Amino acid sequence: MEPLMLFPDPPAPELAQALDLGGYPWKAVSSIEIATRLEPEDGWSGAIICADEDPDSAFTLCRTLRKRDIPFDPVLLLINPTQLTDLSLREDLFDDFCLTPTRPAELAARLKHLFWRTGRGTRPELIEYGPLMLNLETYQAAISGKPLDLTYMEYELLKFLASHPGKVFTRETLLSRVWGYDYYGGARTVDVHVRRLRAKLSEEHAPLIQTVRSVGYRFGESRWSLS
Amino acid sequence: MEPLMLFPDPPAPELAQALDLGGYPWKAVSSIEIATRLEPEDGWSGAIICADEDPDSAFTLCRTLRKRDIPFDPVLLLINPTQLTDLSLREDLFDDFCLTPTRPAELAARLKHLFWRTGRGTRPELIEYGPLMLNLETYQAAISGKPLDLTYMEYELLKFLASHPGKVFTRETLLSRVWGYDYYGGARTVDVHVRRLRAKLSEEHAPLIQTVRSVGYRFGESRWSLS
DNA sequence: CAAGATTGTGAACGGTCTGTGAACCCGTCA
């Protein structure tokens, strides 16, 4: 995990300790110039900015971070209760805040939730596997950013396979799980749908669906990664 | 502004007072059934759920709210400090939390920020999507600046669809959400209304409502920009 | 290498779903 940016430098000892205990790496900075200089190759994973002692510098720093061409994200603001009213016109400068003196447990919970909601996006229900993305809300699929035009059954089949990457399913299992428990029809139906799926995935990604001879089909890499 | 849902009923007096002072309308509920019954026509604007006294019921309520076909949003959770550890596996059940005993100022700040980032507080009475504009106050609709002459059901259907761009709804869902939970009638009704809507949107904008074969209808472009 | 089993492929059939026009029902209003 990339380090968190902390302001100011040095940070409050309780804060540093809470982060260390929580397993969060961090670097303290005292100005935006230093922050730029210390920035890790893969960027900061977030910032905790304490506006308790020097509010002006703190808010200026927030504003600068947010104005970068890739807006800084997420920002957790630490303020004391008397500063609550200062927030009203600065909603865009932070993603969450925490009152000082901070309880370590609250800080940890806020950090976790912040990373959870910015990291894994609660919004659209997604299935992702490598370059493949399925949006379960909008019934749309894309690979390498390019939208796939799938029919209903193709989508359902791909969705099922991609939900269990690595696992092999027999044609019968697929028929009962994707087509329905009461489905009665030829097993070759699965083959044809798999063929069309492979065709719509580009040739490059067609191997995402693998044939396991005499058994059935598998999506994605094998679990024991033969390579 | 639509009212906030409060749990439990009655809510803590300080909480009720803080909301009243902040100008937030609210209704307290003691169960999901009552919540459903009391739901305003245009939905709740959010929920404040206190898990202090009866955590099990509170978290169950959260889970139910999140599992609706349109996930409930936003949810502010009130907990006491000893419950902080309970949050770790329930990240998806809330959007923000606040420790009890709550400071009115902190609660107000959190509510404000929550509405700010979910984009609800700022534009309460307009729905805009590309060239389409719905004025919920005047019951008027326009596209590319030209007014649309919609009937009541057409307007309601378009309003519902446009409130959730990108998401696919089945005919059954549309019937229950737009026509009413107790509506009993043919699903083809939806088709006909969609056809009339498409006709009234000019031919140019008719594709705003897309058919998802074997599933239902979707308004607007995908969230990941199909272009 | 040969025979059998298994899977890939193209084409065609046929059912299902949607679009569409029109009729029906039922309020309201003159």
Next chain:
DNA sequence: TGACGGGTTCACAGACCGTTCACAATCTTG
């Protein structure tokens, strides 16, 4: 009471797509 507007239902045509089949290609087995 008759005309009108709006919501619902119906019937039908056409497009779409799931299924099947025949045959080619590939793998397995002995």
